[in-house]
Amino acid sequence: MSDTLSGKYIVLTSASYDAAEVHVLPADTPEAAFRLVQKRRKGHEYYLDHHDSHFYITTNDRGRNFRLVTAPEGTHMATCLVRVARRLCPRFTASSWYMRLAMARFGSTLTSASFTR
Numbered sequence: 379m380s381d382t383l384s385g386k387y388i389v390l391t392s393a394s395y396d397a398a399e400v401h402v403l404p405a406d407t408p409e410a411a412f413r414l415v416q417k418r419r420k421g422h423e424y425y426l427d428h429h430d431s432h433f434y435i436t437t438n439d440r441g442r443n444f445r446l447v448t449a450p451e452g453t454h455m456a457t458c459l460v461r462v463a464r465r466l467c468p469r470f471t472a473s474s475w476y477m478r479l480a481m482a483r484f485g486s487t488l489t490s491a492s493f494t495r
Contacts, residue, residue: 382428398423
């Protein structure tokens with residue numbers, strides 16, 4: 379269990395070797411129930427964070443390779459930001475003035491890009 383970088387959500391992630399399931403809860407209503415993002419499916423891994431009014435999700439929902447997508451709060455409509463080849467997993471971090479996207483493979487950062495407002 380962790381909170382998002384924005385501090386707006388509490389995230390409960392359950393993951394195994396080749397599958398993940400994530401539940402989110404608004405941090406300002408801890409008495410509410412966690413909401414499932416997407417049901418666990420063999421071969422599908424996904425992880426999320428939150429920045430401003432969007433969720434940023436790294437997912438391999440379309441095959442072996444990961445991509446970074448964004449979805450506005452309260453919707454299931456995702457927009458792809460980055461497609462990644464060769465089984466790289468994008469790792470996303472953000473604050474109110476800074477965003478960093480690093481491509482990692484087996485725990486080693488291969489390349490990264492930073493964006494500032």
